[in-house]
Amino acid sequence: MPSVIVLDTLSQEGLDLLDAAPGITYEVRTGLKGDDLRNALAEFDGAICRSGVKITPESLEGNRKLKAIVRAGVGTDNINSAAATRAGVVVMNTPAGNTLSTAEHAVTLMLALSRNVAPAYQGLIEGRWDRAKYMGAQVAGKTLGVVGLGRIGLAVVKRAQALEMRVLGYDPFMSKEKAKELGIEWYEKVDDMLPHVDYLSVHTPLTEETRNLIDIPQLDRLKPGVRLINAARGGIYNEAALVEGLKSGKIGGVALDVYAEEPCTNSPLFGMPGVLCTPHLGASTEEAQTQVAVEAVQLLTDFLSTGQIKNAVNIASLDAKMLEQLRGYLDVAFRLGKLAAGLIPSGLKACKLTYRGEIAGRDTKVLTAAFSAGLLQGAMADDVNLVNASLLLEERGIKLSSEARTDMGAFRSAMSFEIEGADGQKHKATGTVFGQSMPRLVSLDGYRLEAYLDGCLLVFTHKDVPGIIGGVGMAFGEHSVNIGQMAVGRAGDVPGGEAVGILNLDCEPPVAALEAVRKLAAISSAKVIHLPSAGELPAWLQG
Ligand SMILES: NC(=O)C1=CN([C@@H]2O[C@H](COP(=O)(O)OP(=O)(O)OC[C@H]3O[C@@H](n4cnc5c(N)ncnc54)[C@H](O)[C@@H]3O)[C@@H](O)[C@H]2O)C=CC1
Ligand SMILES: O=C(O)C(=O)COP(=O)(O)O
Helix, strand or coil, X not given: CCEEEECCCCCHHHXXXXXXXXXXXXXXXXXXXXXXXXXXXXXXXXXXXXXXXXXXXXXXXXXXXXXXXXXXXXXXXXXXXHHHHHCCCEEEECCCCCHXXXXXXXXXXXXXXXXXXXXXXXXXXXXXXXXXXXXXXXXXXXXXXXXXXXXXXXXXXXXXXXXXXXXXXXXXXCCHHHHHHCCCEECCCHHHHHHHCCEEEECCCCCCCCCCCECHHHHCCCCCCEXXXXXXXXXXXXXXXXXXXXXXCCEEEEEECCCCCCCCCXXXXXXXXXXXXXXXXXXXXXXXXXXXXXXXXXXXXHHHHHCCECCECXXXXXXXXXXXXXXXXXXXXXXXXXXXXXXXXXCEEEEEEEEEEHHHHCCHHHHHHHHHHHHHCCCCCCXXXXXXXXXXXXXCCCEEEEEEECCCCCCCEEEEEEEEECCCCEEEEEEEEECCXXXXXXXXXXXXXXXXXXXXXXXXXXXXXXXXXXXXXXXXXXXXXXXXXXXXXXXXXXXXXXXXXXXXXXXXXXXXXXXXXXXXXXXXXXXXXXXXXXXXXXXXXXX
């Protein structure tokens, strides 16, 4: 029965949904870190968190059980995504649930900062009636610069326009035309926008490009008295530069909801005149929390029960419909990967995949990941799945390329591999699905055949002369190895040439039986390759 750990405070509606999820158990354990966190994560199949817990590479060390982490919110920067990918753990988020609440918080900070709401109330608490001291600024008619025109940025733009502000914007992924359509004056460079704004609000993730977006050098470019707001991520404004700018009078006000280090209870900014701070409250409304919690639980329970992947940040999405459509081919891709690994068990150098026909028009990336998982599974101590297969392959220096051709070959859909070993050995094979879920090998090393892609295979090359099948059958019969299925393929229609044969054996053949087969005069090679049995799906494809 899949189990879930809830690592940060989650709204009751989310917990109720977990309670009601059939076949899923859960525990709430908040405030975990270090060894406690690592040990806890190793006990569960799925985890849900907010921004509180920090999931580091150490938190995932040795974890063989966890399959997914869902962030009930937007930013996944508290989860080490590279480590999660390495461990084969899907990381998903709920991108839209807290958009409006966070935008409202940014606007709240802008207005409250402009009208000195916090210090004026503090004055009242302390018995002062400071009307003259707290002269404010009206926002109508002022210019707001927005950096990051995504979900929250655009919601802020809309609200600022309703407040009759002029809005300038910068986002490398927003076109000038689209910005114009939205009533935003578009800037190609953020630095060019800075001298024109009375207010600046940032709504980007923290990246190498956005870190220290406002630092000491930028202070000179800012309009004197500018008010800066950050309800996105700490570090976008350099906190020391903010202190500097406030002290010099260059900056008129700073409102922060987020900090370079969180939790942050001690900052030189706290208590400075013109500063308004909240403890990461952007998404803290009943509405936002209900929505992100419900969405997070749905994402995780769908994933754990059907394999559906949505809003993942470290793997392509795989929705229920696509999963259903691709399940047969994901299975073939995985089996072909295992076949390839059996044909060249060590020293694989390069691999080329070709998708042909209808399947070429679908998400072939996920099929490539399934093939890679098959290729590596068994060779690796780590569990290999769709999330980490491509990375593990790359780490091993195996070159993988793929091509998709929508023109149909002999089959409506087919997938082929060509592999090359370090010793120059080459193999190629094509697989397809008969019906909905019958994986078949339809060519091997240029020989056409029709073989079952399951169970224990004996792959042998031989001269296409009479008596081969009888000889192999005798050798196995003497060792009580039953042959379940058999397929032979030859290059052309003329007998006497080279041919390939595939037997599906009902059990592992003893060494002596294999030796007997290899001794047959017309047989040039014979090897055993293990594939999953008929109908057996890898864990990540079950549902
Ligand atoms: N304070 C809080 O409680 C909350 C904070 N956030 C934070 O707000 C931020 C924005 O969230 P969303 O709008 O939902 O994300 P989003 O992905 O919809 O938008 C981000 C935008 O930033 C843009 N961008 C990326 N790099 C940029 C750069 N170098 N310069 C300018 N723009 C750049 C992207 O093109 C995108 O349009 C995230 O960092 C998120 O973690 C989100 C929710 C709550
Ligand atoms: O969604 C985000 O990115 C947030 O920053 C909200 O964080 P929280 O869920 O309130 O810890």
